[in-house]
Amino acid sequence: MAKKILEVRNLRTYFHTFKGTVKAVDDVSFDINEGEILGVVGESGGGKSVTGFSVIRLIEEPGKIETGEIIYNGENLMKKSENQMNKVRGKDISMIFQDPMTSLNPVYTIGKQIEEVLLLHEKDLTKSQRKQKCIELLKSVGISNPESRMKSYPHQFSGGMRQRVVIATALAASPKLIIADEPTTALDVTIQAQILKLMQNLVEEHGCALMLITHDLAVISEIADRINVMYCGKIIETGNTKDIIKEYKHPYTEGLINSIPDLDKDKKKLESISGIVPNMFDLPEGCNFSPRCRYCKQICKEEEPELQQVGQSHYIACHFPLKGGEK
Ligand SMILES: Nc1ncnc2c1ncn2[C@@H]1O[C@H](COP(=O)(O)OP(=O)(O)OP(=O)(O)O)[C@@H](O)[C@H]1O
Ligand SMILES: [Mg+2]
Structure with a gap:
């Protein structure tokens, strides 16, 4: 039987606003197996993003994870301190968002941003190994001339290319799970298909699991193994x-x-x-x-x-x- 990389049990995430309580995620349980692509679909406001953010415990006031267990690789993330969670985020579980510009820092080169992730999570690598890894990562997401492109800034890339860079960054620390929240919504339809195919190939190659959040069931039906409708x-x-x-x-x-x-x-x-x-x-x-x-x-x-x-x-x-x- 496939090994579970993530088990979410009875998760409830509420927002306590002055207008009342929003039960954004209300008693949700699901699993993701190693190497699996789980699609999460539904209309706007269904709780897809809040579910994704809850998994890595990035819920801010007035939101709160009220109850539930988030078991990653056998460990309950709800029991971890904020410090311990910071080590999990990016290293074990990484997240890709809709707008690549919000994930990339406009004042640093692409190479520097990938190197930052490696510096944080792959401390044993030497400077030249980091550079090599960076080149490999950019190559793996289909960026040609990675050695020179590393020196470019985000604004020098097209939207589709930026999202490829974000994917490379998300893969840098070899996470076991990637949560992608509408990763292609901001892109042209033709580029969307390419990026999704790329993500599908990469999760297969790297053997990591993917939780792919989208409102587009057509998109997800192409690449997901299983689907949660919210x-x-x-x-x-x-x-x-x-x-x-x-x-x-x-x-x-x-x-x-x-x-x-x-x-x-x-x-x-x-x-x-x-x-x-x-x-x-x-x-x-x-x-x-x-x-x-x-x-x-x-x-x-x-x-x-x-x-x-x-x-x-x-x-x-x-x-x-x-x-x-x-x-
Ligand atoms: N910071 C917040 N304060 C109050 N309510 C919030 C907050 N963030 C999310 N919500 C509420 O939680 C519910 C779930 O939101 P969520 O963003 O998870 O939906 P979604 O399924 O991702 O929708 P979309 O497809 O539009 O991205 C919504 O009703 C939303 O209004
Ligand atoms: Mg959302």
């Missing part, structure tokens, strides 16, 4: 990519699938999910999706559905699961 802070469906794309059982997943262009060429028209995501300060009674669900029945407005197993690793939270992708 809605209003909860995982409402999880399974292998095939379970989710072909055998989805939650009406919300159905809505996401129907809004993907091209995936099902027989579909006459593209449908969007009707209604809007509920106000997080005032969630509906029963199932959070009930006000938007076309299959909604009385019980859905009264009782919150529990996550139930419907296949080997396929779970959904719905009172009336669809049958094999269709009602």
Whole structure:
């Protein structure tokens, strides 16, 4: 059986604002195996980013991880001090964000920024070994003439090239897990596909796991092994990519699938999910999706559905699961 690199158990991350409490992540549990790509999808506000930040405990006031266990490589990160967490971040688990400019420092050269990571986490390397590693990393993410490009500043790169540099930086300390939050959203569609393919190849080569957060189910269906679908802070469906794309059982997943262009060429028209995501300060009674669900029945407005197993690793939270992708 594959070894688990991350186990998240009953994670609750709340934001205590003056308007009330937002349960941004509300009792979420999931695993990531070594070398696996886990996709996390859902509409805006579903709690995808907060889940990612919680894993590396980068939640700031007024946010707080209320309860839960985050077990990385057998150790509960919730028990670590801030100092110990700083060693985990970047070294064991690294994070890639949507906008590469926020991750790169405009006043340092690309080479210097990668070297910084190596200085922090790979203390045994000599100066020339660091340079060599830096060249290798830039080469591995498809940057030609790495030796001269190392001396360039971030603004001298295109958006796609900058994101490649960010990926190289994230890989520098050979992490076991990378959390990428919408890593390609700011890029052109053609570049998006290249970068994702690159990430897929790199995780395979380096044997690290990837948690890929995106609102784009089409993107994730291409490269993820498994998918968590999140809605209003909860995982409402999880399974292998095939379970989710072909055998989805939650009406919300159905809505996401129907809004993907091209995936099902027989579909006459593209449908969007009707209604809007509920106000997080005032969630509906029963199932959070009930006000938007076309299959909604009385019980859905009264009782919150529990996550139930419907296949080997396929779970959904719905009172009336669809049958094999269709009602
Ligand atoms: N600093 C904060 N203060 C208050 N509420 C917050 C804060 N950060 C996030 N939230 C709330 O937590 C919920 C989950 O947000 P999160 O950013 O995880 O969503 P997301 O799924 O990543 O959405 P998107 O697709 O837009 O990135 C949202 O309702 C959001 O308003
Ligand atoms: Mg987000």
